[in-house]
Amino acid sequence: MPTLYDSFDLSGIHLDNRLVMAPLTRNRATPGNKPNALTVEYYRQRATAGLIITEATQISPMGQGYIDTPGIYSADQIEAWGSVSDAVHAAGGKLFMQLWHVGRISHTSLLPDGASPVSSTDRKPNAMTFAAEGFVEVSAPRALRDDEMPGLIDDYRKAARNAIDAGCDGVEIHSANNYLLEQFLRDSVNDRSGPYGGSIENRTRLVVEIMQTVCREVGANRVGIRLSPMTTFNDTPRDSDPQALYTYLVEQLKPLGIAYVHVVEGETGGAREPEDAARPFDYNALKAAFGGCWMVNNGYSKEMAGSAIAQGSADLIAIGRPFISNPDLVRRFEEGAELNQLQEDKLYGGGAAGYTDYPTL
Template sequence: MSTLFDPIKIGDIALSNRIVMAPLTRNRAVEGNKPGPLTVEYYRQRATAGLIIAEASPISPMAQGYLDTPGIWSAEQVDAWKAVTAAVHAEGGKIVLQLWHVGRISHTSLLPDGAAPVSSTDRVAEAATFTKEGFIPVSKPRALRDDEIPGLIEDYRRAARNAIEAGFDGVEIHAANTYLIEQFLRDSVNDRSGPYGGSIENRARLLLDVVRAITGEIGAGRTGIRLSPMTTFTAPRDSNPQALYGYVVEQLAPFGLAYLHVIEGETGGTRTPDAPAFDYAALHRAFKGPWMVNNGYDRDLAMQTVASGQADLIAFGRPFISTPDLVRRLKEGAALNELRADKLYGGGAEGYTDYSTLA
């Protein structure tokens, strides 16, 4: 029987425990969309996690959707990330980078030459994004042409290579929270025809093409993926999420990925008994590889879930923001720090690198 504190190997990456720091957007990049010295310290403080999944990082200038998010498309960004990965590795930790394209969850003020965001559709999302003016409604997107998609896949491949060059132990493909890949997956958003629209097989094509490109570039053992079958963060659910995500996971299983990371229920929501039914266990059985779960886990539930074999790893989000030494506190049953919610997005050290640890 495994415990939350036992080591585990996921693909090519050996972890000291099964506690994962989830990817968390903090909007503190410096000029050039680079991680700065504060970001180095932020991740160094949390390196006792078995695995850190660094914050979602745009794969290209057109992939950005929020102010001051650190990217992974330029040589300068790669060099800046090297300081982060070196700091985590010096503390004995492991860290992967989440590769991000926001799709239609963006604003023209954040994109090159005021371009419109791109998506599977030209329908505007009922959502807001974080800009210099604060949170404002997203801009109307344009639908990507089929002949533009090979270039998009190449952006993902190049970003994965850049992440490895920056010293990351691997990457996580962000296919969750209704960003670009999930805008193609869901029939509630994807209204296109052709090879990337219509049937489940066609709507899943972009995701599988991206997985093929990245695993071909850096290896499946250094590639994870994140899904969120039931979240309605910026878009309605698919009309048949069980069929859609069941197909996706069946297609992912043969790749031999390092892990599959599933957000259970609503992103950032509570674990409520009245949530719509979804059979996550069926996906777990179909995948067979390392299974990571996320959303509202506390110490007891996390320990129970790993001990029972329902999951191999537990990802914690906000607890890792407020409590850098979360692994120790979970082990000892110690209380966590209180989260300062008003300091989540943007700013400096306050609410970022100044949380206390146990003496």
């Protein structure tokens, strides 16, 4: 039976093991929304992960939702991310960049010329974001027009090309945690008519068109996607029929031959089987509908991860916070070593403390 520590062929990309560092927002970008020398060191330290997925990185100035998060739309950002990918590769690792547009989870102070956030809807969620003055309520969004969709799709295409030009091995399209793309997917948010609203086919159209475009630009073997069928994160109710919605979506993605689907099981950072769900979600059925490489995430311990790999319910395991506090998490898991304690008060913003100063064995 396969183990966590076996190598894995990810669409022609060799991974040394099956442990993936999940994307983790850290709010430490420098002016111009660029990675810095600390970012380079942070990812270099964790390069023993089979694959690193970077923190969510906005595709355009309009995609930003939190202060000091990095982008991938300017020449300076491409150059800065190049230093990160060079360091990860020099340490023997692999790196996919997560491409992000937050949609309605933003604030006018973070957007160009004080613009309103954009979404599938003009309804404002009861959610908070992190701006210069600290945590603030998100601003009221405006609904994107249908004629704005080609430009949005092209922003994803350009961002994917920029990530590859910066030396990344691939990209992950962030379609989870109720940011922009999931705001189109769910009928609990998407109240529009026309080609991008109403039926499941229409609500998935934007995600499918983005994936098709990005695959054409950089190659399907370099493209993954993250989904979160059951989370209510960011004050977003579940879809009325999540099993049907996400099954249809992965069936549309299957012919593209993408590198993987990455699924957050249950509530993001919370219960793996939410008690308030109308009915349980069948992740195994979703995996079967996709048929390709399957990455899972949310609260996996070493034992749970090993069992999932051995039983074939997952090909890769994405682990978040333990990778923050344990740069050498793969070794600690393999040797049964004690884990460092996470400094939760240093997760977002700041400098080296709680970022690059965690000890290794």
